[in-house]
Every structure is written in structure tokens, then in C-alpha cells.
Amino acid sequence: MSTEATTVHGHGPAPGIMRWITTTNHKDIGTLYLTFSFIMLFVGGAMAMVIRSELAQPGLQIVNPDFFNQMMTLHGLVMIFGVLMPALVGFANWLVPMQVGAPDMALPRLNNWSFWLLVAGMSMLLSTLLMPGGAMEMGWTMYAPQSLQTPFSFAFSIFSIHLMGISSILGSINIIATILNLRAPGMKLLKMPLFCWSWFVTAFLLIVIMPVLAGGVTMLLFDRFFGTSFFDAAGGGSPVLFQHVFWFFGHPEVYVMILPAFGIISEIIPTFSRKPIFGYTAMVYALACISFISFAVWAHHMFTSGMPTAANLFFMYASMLIAVPTGIKIFNWIATMWRGSLTFETPMLFATGFIVTFTIGGFTGVMMALVPADFQYHNSYFIVAHFHYVLAGGTLMALFGGIYYWLPKWTGHMYLERLGKTHFWLTIISLNVLFFPQHFLGLAGMPRRVPDYALQFTDFNLISSIGAFVFGASQLLFLYNVVRTVHRGKQATDRVWEGAHGLEWTVPSPAPYHTFQEAPDVK
Amino acid sequence: MTRKLAVLPILCAALFAAPAAWADLQFNMPRGVTPISHQIYDLHMFAFWMMVGLGVVVYGGLMWTVIFHRRSRRKKASQFHENAKVEIVWTTLPFLILVALAIPASIVLVNTQNFHNSDLKVQVTGYQWLWQYEYLDKKAEPVYGFYSRLSLASLKRMSIDPPKSPWTDPHYLWDVNHPMIVPVHKKVLLLITSGDVIHSFWVTEFGGQVDAIPGRITQWWINVQKPGIYRGVCNQICGGGHAYMPVVVVAVPQDAFYRWLAASRAGRTSGPPTMAQAKALMHGNVPLALNGASSSEKRLASEVKS
Numbered sequence: 001m002s003t004e005a006t007t008v009h010g011h012g013p014a015p016g017i018m019r020w021i022t023t024t025n026h027k028d029i030g031t032l033y034l035t036f037s038f039i040m041l042f043v044g045g046a047m048a049m050v051i052r053s054e055l056a057q058p059g060l061q062i063v064n065p066d067f068f069n070q071m072m073t074l075h076g077l078v079m080i081f082g083v084l085m086p087a088l089v090g091f092a093n094w095l096v097p098m099q100v101g102a103p104d105m106a107l108p109r110l111n112n113w114s115f116w117l118l119v120a121g122m123s124m125l126l127s128t129l130l131m132p133g134g135a136m137e138m139g140w141t142m143y144a145p146q147s148l149q150t151p152f153s154f155a156f157s158i159f160s161i162h163l164m165g166i167s168s169i170l171g172s173i174n175i176i177a178t179i180l181n182l183r184a185p186g187m188k189l190l191k192m193p194l195f196c197w198s199w200f201v202t203a204f205l206l207i208v209i210m211p212v213l214a215g216g217v218t219m220l221l222f223d224r225f226f227g228t229s230f231f232d233a234a235g236g237g238s239p240v241l242f243q244h245v246f247w248f249f250g251h252p253e254v255y256v257m258i259l260p261a262f263g264i265i266s267e268i269i270p271t272f273s274r275k276p277i278f279g280y281t282a283m284v285y286a287l288a289c290i291s292f293i294s295f296a297v298w299a300h301h302m303f304t305s306g307m308p309t310a311a312n313l314f315f316m317y318a319s320m321l322i323a324v325p326t327g328i329k330i331f332n333w334i335a336t337m338w339r340g341s342l343t344f345e346t347p348m349l350f351a352t353g354f355i356v357t358f359t360i361g362g363f364t365g366v367m368m369a370l371v372p373a374d375f376q377y378h379n380s381y382f383i384v385a386h387f388h389y390v391l392a393g394g395t396l397m398a399l400f401g402g403i404y405y406w407l408p409k410w411t412g413h414m415y416l417e418r419l420g421k422t423h424f425w426l427t428i429i430s431l432n433v434l435f436f437p438q439h440f441l442g443l444a445g446m447p448r449r450v451p452d453y454a455l456q457f458t459d460f461n462l463i464s465s466i467g468a469f470v471f472g473a474s475q476l477l478f479l480y481n482v483v484r485t486v487h488r489g490k491q492a493t494d495r496v497w498e499g500a501h502g503l504e505w506t507v508p509s510p511a512p513y514h515t516f517q518e519a520p521d522v523k
Numbered sequence: 524m525t526r527k528l529a530v531l532p533i534l535c536a537a538l539f540a541a542p543a544a545w546a547d548l549q550f551n552m553p554r555g556v557t558p559i560s561h562q563i564y565d566l567h568m569f570a571f572w573m574m575v576g577l578g579v580v581v582y583g584g585l586m587w588t589v590i591f592h593r594r595s596r597r598k599k600a601s602q603f604h605e606n607a608k609v610e611i612v613w614t615t616l617p618f619l620i621l622v623a624l625a626i627p628a629s630i631v632l633v634n635t636q637n638f639h640n641s642d643l644k645v646q647v648t649g650y651q652w653l654w655q656y657e658y659l660d661k662k663a664e665p666v667y668g669f670y671s672r673l674s675l676a677s678l679k680r681m682s683i684d685p686p687k688s689p690w691t692d693p694h695y696l697w698d699v700n701h702p703m704i705v706p707v708h709k710k711v712l713l714l715i716t717s718g719d720v721i722h723s724f725w726v727t728e729f730g731g732q733v734d735a736i737p738g739r740i741t742q743w744w745i746n747v748q749k750p751g752i753y754r755g756v757c758n759q760i761c762g763g764g765h766a767y768m769p770v771v772v773v774a775v776p777q778d779a780f781y782r783w784l785a786a787s788r789a790g791r792t793s794g795p796p797t798m799a800q801a802k803a804l805m806h807g808n809v810p811l812a813l814n815g816a817s818s819s820e821k822r823l824a825s826e827v828k829s
Contacts, residue, residue: 012604034773034812035823047592053531056729058648058689058690058695058696059680059681059686059687059688059689059690059695060681060682060683061686062683063683063762064763065763065765065766065767066763069760069762069765071762111624115770137619137763138760138761138762140759143721143759144720145720145737146720146721146761146762147723148761153747181658197696210590233736233738233739234737234738238739239721239736239737239738240736240739241740260761273592273600274594274600275600275602275603275604276604277604278603278604278606279605279606279610280603280604282610303733304723304732304733304734304741305734305741306733306734306736306739306740306741306742309632309633309636312632313629313632316625316628316629316632317625319619320625321621321626323617323621324614324617324618324621327613327614327617328610328613330581331581331613332610334584334585334588335606335609337585337589337592338584338588338592338601339586339588339592339597339600339601339603340588340592340600340601341592341593341594341597341599341600342567342588342592342593342594342597343592344589344591352585352589356582356585356709359578359581359582360578363574363577363578364574365572366621366624367567367570367571367574370566370570370624370625370628370730371628371632372559372562372563372628372631372632372635372730373563373566373567373570373628374731375563375731375732375733376552376563376567376730376731376732377637377729378723378731378732378758379723379725379732379759380725380758385707395797416541420578431727438552440548440550443549443550443551443552444549444550444551444552444727445553445725445727445754445755445756446756446758447725447756447757447758447765447766448758448760448764449760450756450765450766451766452681452689452696452766453696453765453766454694454695454696454697454754454769455689455693455695455697456549456697460548474544500722502676519653
């Protein structure tokens, strides 16, 4: 492999905009993914602001119910497929090759293709807003038969889901191929950093579930446009079948969004505790265990659909079982901090905040696994609080922490520490003001996915909306901090954090365009 | 943990700012009025306190290490990274806690599915965006039924152009034109289905919800312990009117119920019950028109007692 840099024909980046369109460099593609997800964070966030503005008071003030439902549906899809997953893939692109000592991803051209497929898919999804009849209105779960009542833009939504699914599958193949083939000599699987492990497991999940989603939405497409009756009771189909297909994808999908976040947290906590991760092997097995069980719990989203008692019992027990490996991870993080020498720079603040908020989501998760209790919790604001505690309080917090943690390595500049800490405190406080009252709303009987509600729910909704506005505004600080760090800031050292270990910290900051062209020695 | 505490003053300030509203705020699930709702409430509280206990352990440990293991107190970090014993403990203990939760949950689940020996069957059908209630006889044939939709008072106020204040209607989105009427202290089996898309019939006071699915019948049983007005909602998104199809069930004394039903079947009422009529029945005030049921009406009434 040549070591000479420079020129378009060599190994340097192409000049101008073509660098970003044609790049096959894992760092460039990682940056593209992260930038894309950053933009989408504000798009999806703006939709959330519309939702919370309408819900601040009872009655209809800002949007009509149909547009509210479109916002609610797109908010979910954008946050899942446009923000959390691309951001995590962005981290994987930047970090997996650097952490296993590889020069690039195993399939660089495929890597480029998966990114641009994602952009195409997400753009098409958003464009349905401008089509006659508007975007989908039935929530990201697309339950039949309501989804069969949608305007023709539904076909575009389905096609965009196919595109994003292909993008995820290709990205996953790439990650698995990189990890299996390009590890530096001596980097045994059980020596890999936990972030690589988390993505290794997640990639398998994605490859299994994405075709299932593709199959499910294709059946919807046929029912809607070609006269089949997979999900139409009048034609002999079953609406519940769609729920089974969807959640067989949907539940592992939840773990797709949280497992790499676990990986990020498992990197940050040892660094700022100045201690090795506690129970490395247990952490790896817990990851594998969670992903394995995640295929056997899907129907806990359907406890109220009238399944037989035996099925309800099975899915209750399986869902509760997931709490055990998840608990192991939380205990091991705390044990990693235990008797360490802790400092709380911004990444560590976010990691600690992650444990606090994610654990609340874990507790409500165990409560909802109990079928009879779920008869009350199901589809109420209680579950809205639950999954926002694990996705916003979990994955998003881990993403923020991860950005602050690796940004100096990526850009060569330190971010503004005070601003980062302010961002953290504003985020975690407003997040709790935003989502904690939603538990009360759900228990008191407020359904989810409504643009309007009875007067008794007003107070908590107003508190929640105030929290949402502060939460949204706080992210502008983050935007400023990141954009500023990309351009200037105090020069970062190669190791950046004194407690950091791992191959990515052995290369200069900012990381050169090509790293590990010769495999490093891993002891 | 410190960050959790930081939230409290803000929440408290927000709550105390409106002392009038304070009394109305509902933080928890209602205990409800049926045997099942009581069991589910107890299960919910049991699970809640279990989670509080676990939370004390987890957050206690986290807070301890955040306070006492900072660099300002410990210059040098210990380097331990394994301990088989504690790992076995924190794998086994949570498992035992889960078993402790699973046992009562399984028992309550089986109780919720006890659909035998009902005294009355009512078929509930969801439509976009209203409910239909049909009272069934022993052969499961509908003998009397009506549709129930959002009250006119709410309908007049759910406008965006021009926006209208909902505050002039104290029961905004909480009232219907014709509530469902059920007798107290009778086991009523609700047979739930849908005529178009999936809905969900949810009255918190009755312990939970059941999806209304086209082409299927799902079930829920209630045995209301005291007369009253119980309100609920459709809890599965079903289109633009999803927020606007509330459920109102009025539980009335048995005697009033059967006289009302017999009179309604005989066509001696002015139509489906209004909220006002239902409230009167609830207090045991049977309107004169419903009294003096003929023997044939008594037979009609007894037919639905299955």
C-alpha cells in the first residue's frame, strides 16, 4: 500500500464538493452520516415543537388533526431513521476501522452507496409532506387497515422505507465484514473495544429485521394499490398479522438504536474513571444475550390485541428476562466508576446522565412487561414517556456524550467545556421536565397520538411543553459548540483524555485522512 | 441523582404556582371500580414499589461513587475489573425480583381472562369516529343498541378556524350524546370489535383497554362496584378524529337498568339515553315513563339476563 499522499489520483480527498459525493473514505462518510443526522435532528425536532405547541393547551390552536398526525408520524420516522440510526452509523464509520486498526471499511464503495441511499430515502419520505393528501397519518407503526386509507403518497413512503432499509443492510454488511476481516494482528474478538462489539451485534440484528420490514410494507403496498387482502378482514386477511410482522422488525429495531449507545457509554465511562471497564466479558455476553432475546419479545407491543393467555404469558416472561442482561450492563458501568478517580468533563456528564435517565426507562419497561398492568399503560402517555426516556434520555444522551468525547480526535480542536456543561445541564433538566409528567398523564388516562385532550390533562401537558421548548432551544448551544469546534478551538493532544485507551487515541489529532495503512501491533 | 434532584424545584414551582389546580392533578392510575381494576392497580403499585426499591439501590450506588470517588478525593483509581461473586449476585437477584413480579402478574392475567358466567353481554363496535353499543340476549342476538358520539358541546368547540376556547365546556372531549348504560354488581361481558380500522376501548376505571379489531372479537369483563359515570377514550390512532371519540359508561342500579332496558326495547323511551337521563337513572330516579313495565316487558328484560 502506497504511503504517498496528495493529488486526486493518490490517496488524498478529491477537491471541492466532489470529495463528499464520491468519497469512499470512512472518515468522510462518517462525517457525512453525522452531518446528515444533525440536520435531521433539527427537522425532527421542529416537528416535535409543532406537536408540543399544539398540546400545550386543550383545544385546537395551531394545526388541524390531520396535519398533527402527519407531524407525529414523521417525527417518529425522522428521529429513528434519520437521526438515531444514521448518527450511530456515523460513529461506526469513524471509529470501527480506527478501533480495530484497519485502514478503512472493508467495502468502501458500498459505504458511499449506503449513505446516499439514505439521503435519497429520507428526502423522498419528507417530500410526501408536499404531495396531495400529505404524508402518512397513522404513526410510524403504519398499522393496517388504517394505513390502507392513505392517499397515494403512501407508495412514496413505502419506497423510501425500502431505500433506507437497503442502506441499513449494506451498512451492516460493511461493519461485519470490517470487523471479521480487517482487525489488526493480535486484535482478537474478545479484545475489541465494546463499541465495536455493540455494533457487531447490532449489524446482525439489522440484517435479520430489515427484510422483514420490507416484506411487511410491501404487503401494505399490495393491499393498498393492487387489491390483495393480507391485512383486510373483509377479504379474509388479518390486521393483527401486520402487527406481528411489524413488531418482529420493530422490537429488535429498538435494540438497534440502544446497543451502539451502550457501546459509546462503555467507552466513555472507563476513560473518566481511569479504570478498565468492569466485567468486559459479561458486557459482551450481555449484548449478545439482549439481541438474542429481542427476537422473542415482539408481541409485548400487542398485549391488548386479544392474544391467547399462553402467548401473553410467554411474551411477558421473555420481555422481563431482557431486564437481566440490561441490569448487568448498568451495574457494570457503576462498578467501573466504583473506586475510580472520577472527573466530570462533558462526555462523562452525559454518560452519567445516560445511566440516570435510561434506568428510569428501564424501570417503566419492566412495569410494562407485566401484561395486566400493560392493559392500562398500553398506548397511553406512559409509554410515550417510557420510550422517550430510553431513546432521548438514552441514545440521544449517549450520542451527545460520544460527540464531545471524540470530536477533539476528529477535528483536532477542543470544544468549549463550559458551554458543553451548560448544554448538559439544560438538556437533562429540560428532558425530565418534558417527559416525567407524561408518566402521570398516561396513568391518568391520556391516550397517545392525540392533537387535543380533556381539560383535566392541561397542567402536565403545559409543563411538558415548557420542558420541550427549553430542550429544543438547548440543542442550539450544541450546534454552535460543534460547528465552532470544527473550525477552531484549542489544539487537542493525540490522547485527548489522559485516561483514554484504544487505538484511535494513538493517531494524531485530527486523525489523518488515512490511518493504520500499516497494521498496528496489538499486544 | 443530583440531576434528578435539580428537576424537583422546577416541577414544584410549576405545580405550586397553580394551587387551585393542585387538587385536581392526578399523578397515579385510578384504583377503579371493578374487581379486575383493583387487582391491576395493586399489581401496578407492587411493581412500582419494587422499581423504587431497585432505584434506591442503583441511584444510591451511582450517587455514592459520584460523590466519594471523584478525583478530588481519590488521586489514584483502583484497577480492579472483575469479580465473579458480585456478578453472579447481580445476575441472580434481579432474576428473583422478576420472578416475584411475574407470579402475581400471571395470576391477575388469568383473572382478567375469566369470561365465563356473565350476567349481561354488550357488544361494543368502534367506527371512525364513534362507538356503537348493542345489548345481546342469551343467543348473542342484539336486542337493543345505539350509537354514541362526541357531545355537541365539545363538537362546537373543536374548531381551528376560528380557534375556539374549550374552557367553556367543563367536560370538553369527556362527554358523549348517548352514554353506555350498565348495571352495577353484575358481571358484564364486553365483546369488542370494529367496523373499519383498529380502535381501542379504554376506560381506566375498568382496569384497562382492549383493541377493537375488524374481523375479530376481543373481550373484557367488568363488574362495576358502584354507580357512577366512568369516562374513557379510544386509545389506538384511527385517523383525524382519534381524539374525538370518547367513551362514557354510566353504571346504574340494577333495577333502574333493567326497567330502562325493557322500556327502551319496547320503544317507550324517547330514544337512546342522554347524559341527563343516564344521570337520573344512576341516582335510581326512574322516569315515570319507564315504570309500570308490562309482563311482556319483564320477560324482555329477563331475556338479557343470561
